[in-house]
Amino acid sequence: MKIDVLTLFPAMFAGPLDESIIRRARTGGLLEVTIHNLRDWAHDRHKTVDDRPFGGGPGMLLKPEPLFEAIEELRRKNVRVILLSPAGRKFDQAIARELAGQEYLLLVTGHYEGFDERVRETLADDELSIGDYVLTNGALPAMVVIDAVARLLPGVLGDDASSRDESFSAGLLEYPQYTRPAEFRGMKVPEVLVSGNHAEIERWRREQATRRTRERRPDLLK
Numbered sequence: 001m002k003i004d005v006l007t008l009f010p011a012m013f014a015g016p017l018d019e020s021i022i023r024r025a026r027t028g029g030l031l032e033v034t035i036h037n038l039r040d041w042a043h044d045r046h047k048t049v050d051d052r053p054f055g056g057g058p059g060m061l062l063k064p065e066p067l068f069e070a071i072e073e074l075r076r077k078n079v080r081v082i083l084l085s086p087a088g089r090k091f092d093q094a095i096a097r098e099l100a101g102q103e104y105l106l107l108v109t110g111h112y113e114g115f116d117e118r119v120r121e122t123l124a125d126d127e128l129s130i131g132d133y134v135l136t137n138g139a140l141p142a143m144v145v146i147d148a149v150a151r152l153l154p155g156v157l158g159d160d161a162s163s164r165d166e167s168f169s170a171g172l173l174e175y176p177q178y179t180r181p182a183e184f185r186g187m188k189v190p191e192v193l194v195s196g197n198h199a200e201i202e203r204w205r206r207e208q209a210t211r212r213t214r215e216r217r218p219d220l221l222k
Helices: 010-017 020-027 064-074 093-100 117-122 139-150 198-216
Strands: 002-007 032-037 079-090 104-109 126-129
Touching (some): 002 064, 010 020, 010 032, 010 139, 020 139, 064 104, 064 117, 079 093, 079 139, 104 139
Parallel strands (some): 079 126
16 A cells, blocks of 8 residues: 655654554555655745635635645545545544555645645545544644554554454454463453353453443444
């Protein structure tokens, strides 16, 4: 998979994309991520990419000219252009799986008061938000999308079953997990998990996942 990111803050991506699973995916040739500075498409000597909104109001808007030029230059065949914005549909595991099936993504990160509406109307194929809260810019949401999508690509986790068993993958929160020692400070691992009875273990895990979801995220059961 190829992912291009258009942002005003390229340096923010250096750490997260160079560690852990994302680093292994990139070095293994399973994921290609390229970060682009939107200011490279500005034409004045101050590299201006924003201006005041028509009609007044606080803050600044990202101008259409650099965004149109950047997206048109970076757009490849089969690209999916995605704006990261509070106005987008809420990102979840189902959308991550949907995006993992794409060949090429172009993530466009917002800043200031967002995008000139003509960018949304003309260039965007999708618009995503990672939650109902406000962040300084769209760089962090873009990293969240990259991470969630990358771990679903075949071969990235080593064992592809890992991603199927995680929280939200089956519509439920993940069941409780335990490791050695079997008893720690008087707290014992549930007997079923050390019984060797795989059918009973699977049933226990389903029950626990359903109970945890009902208690903590009942909205997922709807």
